[in-house]
Amino acid sequence: MIFGPTPLEEAKGAVLAHSLRLTGRVIKKGTVLDEGAITAIRESGRREVIAARLEAGDVPEDEAAERLALALLAPHVAKSRAATGRVNLLAETAGLLVLDAKRIDAINAVDESVTIATLPNYSMVSAKEMLATIKIIPFAVPGAVLAVTEAMARRGGTPFALHPFRPLKVGLVLTELPGIKESVMEGAVEATGARVDALQGTLLPVERVRHEEMPTAEALMRLKRAGAEILLVAGASAVVDRRDIGPAAIVRAGGVIEHFGMPVDPGNLLCLGRVGDTPAMVLPGCARSPKLNGFDWVLQRLFAGVAVTSRDVMAMGVGGLLKEIEVRPLPREHAPRTPPPPRAPRKARKVAAVVLAAGRSRRMAPLNKLLVADTSGLPMVARVVDNVLASQARPIVVVTGHESDRVHEALSTRPVLQTHAEDYAEGLSASLKAGLAAVPPDAEGVLICLGDMPLVSGPTLDRLIAAFDPEEGRAIVMPTFRGKQGNPMLWAREFLPEMLSITGDVGARHLVGKHADRMVEVEMADDAVLRDFDTTDALKTLPGMVKVG
Incomplete structure (x- = not known):
């Protein structure tokens, strides 16, 4: 591609680099100049324009963006129409976005002219939400560069995967100790129910039992017989060891503990296990709050049918500092899907x-x-x-x-x-x-x-x-x-x-x-x-x- 000042005699078919405001007419940047546009520019007194002229093998920006988008498409992922060298990828259903980040990084590293920007890996998305944008930076891309990026996008399957949420049934066991406020128990049920609803699931009738191993195990088995596809234990006291009451109850119910703790804050004290093929978790205390915590990340994957292993949990540390409070000086803010309305800052607690x-x-x-x-x-x-x-x-x-x-x-x-x-x-x-x-x-x-x-x-x-x-x-x-x-x-x-x-x-x-x-x-x-x-x-x-x- 040749870019720069271009005499009008050589400008036919070139792409205008900057908008021109003429008498009674505006020619926008990106316009492919034809005889009519060139005549209007000449009549304005100009003898040249800043433009891009495509050379043999160059692919125009919109065509390049369209071709790369087609190479990246995956089930449940749609694309927008190409415009100004940009195509957006959109979710067709609510689900979890899972990316092959290394492959996307590799495509972005091929040439500065081709870029792909995505949501963070394992993002929870809603239908019609933008997942990624493909932007061709200049007005055209060398054909060889585009061919390489298309091949990388298709090799081994697209690096995009959208896993729809499944309508799972969730069983919750609340354990109780004397002196625990009823409002605390109700808050745990409300927060869990809201999470399950958001993931298109159903919360079964909650089991409330003494904070003891045997009653908790029996409640888990009752919920499993009732059709629970995920089992949760919200303890009256935070779990502090694999052998604590919540994990021990999972084992007594015939299950195993696969991982205790996670490098996500809040959410450190999550305990992950299973009873047979049914995932089972002991929740951290922060799960009583509706605010984002490590439990959300695991629950979203399970609803999307994405396996969560011990190694998966260990890999959540980068970006795992979730809360924007002063004691965590390098927060990762959980950005809303749409810009929030202006609001007053939260009043300081007295x-x-x-x-x-x-x-x-x-x-x-x-x-x-x-x-x-x-x-x-x-x-x-x-x-x-x-x-x-x-x-x-x-x-x-x-x-x-x-x-x-x-x-x-x-x-x-x-x-x-x-x-x-x-x-x-x-x-x-x-x-x-x-x-x-x-x-x-x-x-x-x-x-x-x-x-x-x-x-x-x-x-x-x-x-x-x-x-x-x-x-x-x-x-x-x-x-x-x-x-x-x-x-x-x-x-x-x-x-x-x-x-x-x-x-x-x-x-x-x-x-x-x-x-x-x-x-x-x-x-x-x-x-x-x-x-x-x-x-x-x-x-x-x-x-x-x-x-x-």
Whole structure:
């Protein structure tokens, strides 16, 4: 192809590169110039145009796009009419798009003139949705280049496959523990039903049983006899091992466990198995939410008749970081099929903070660790409160007890609420309960901050708040550093009744084991969340402190 300024005497049959606006007429780019167009251009005073002239063997853009599209067609895939060197491939039915990505990459690597752009591999698509677009970049393609790409597209069958969803019957077992809210159970059923409906399936009557191996196994067998083609277990407590109750129930029902865990977040704790030829899964806690998670990826493949093996699950890691929240700084957004209408950003959740500053500092006596000042004269408790004030948490409740007058004086200029724990000498639980009692009723969550951890910054607290979302299963947020669990912790309001019943010199951390399926860990960049300063030796290592002891 020859491209560039072309004298009008040589322009017949050439392709106009740029639109021309003439008196009473517009000749659009891409027009093949005939005698009438050339005469009109000459009458406008021009003597040449920017155009492309095809050489022997060149294939015009629309013909090239059409030929490559025909080579790529597959069952349930249609094509649009070629225009401006472009042909779109479209779904004829709802299903799962499965691509031979290596072959498509190879076709794109043949020559810069030929391009194929597709949806991500294993995309769930609806009827008439665009699957790919074939675009010829210049006005023509050398015939040899097109012949190579056509051959690559046909070799071994097209690299496109659209697997229609099948109307499968799904059986769901819900396991129950005392104290589980009915709304949690209903949410699991609603979210699962919506997923099954979207895939054109049917959810059988749900089985609700005790969170025990035998009742769960018996429920699975009843559902299988009822015609379930996929079996699901939604546990009252998150599965943490292949031998946990959900997986053990699948095995007891005559099945096997093929894979536990997946490199997709949220969705890490998925357990994949089968009972005979029937796929069986123990769901991760995040499956109670309608938001996209790893369970969706597996369920979509099963409905499309695409086998899911252990190796398939292991290969889901690239692109498996699904949630766009601050604790996952490189998210993969699940794009909607059509541009969403403008909407206001989600209102930030209201999180209060409770600073525990009532302790007697017995390990540092006669000093009160909270009142030891740094080189600028700032007491430790004031440093902690200033950090909390630098976060989004509001209001801030400071619990006083030992030497309450001095603590009150140290914080007198700061906009915080102070409440006194009369029975602070009975231990940490007394201070905790006094602080929780002062939390306003509209607070959705509470940060429990320790008065002897002055290195925990406002941005660190905001990372915890950003991760907090009870509706998606992140109702307890715990900071970690290199895998070690630290403080402060953020608790949803739903746990306050249990926290208020604690007695003795303990906090609420032991409740995490009971509600592990509602907890998320947030890895921090430094060890501030591990460092408390409750001894003289520890205090000597606190940056900015005067010499003590």
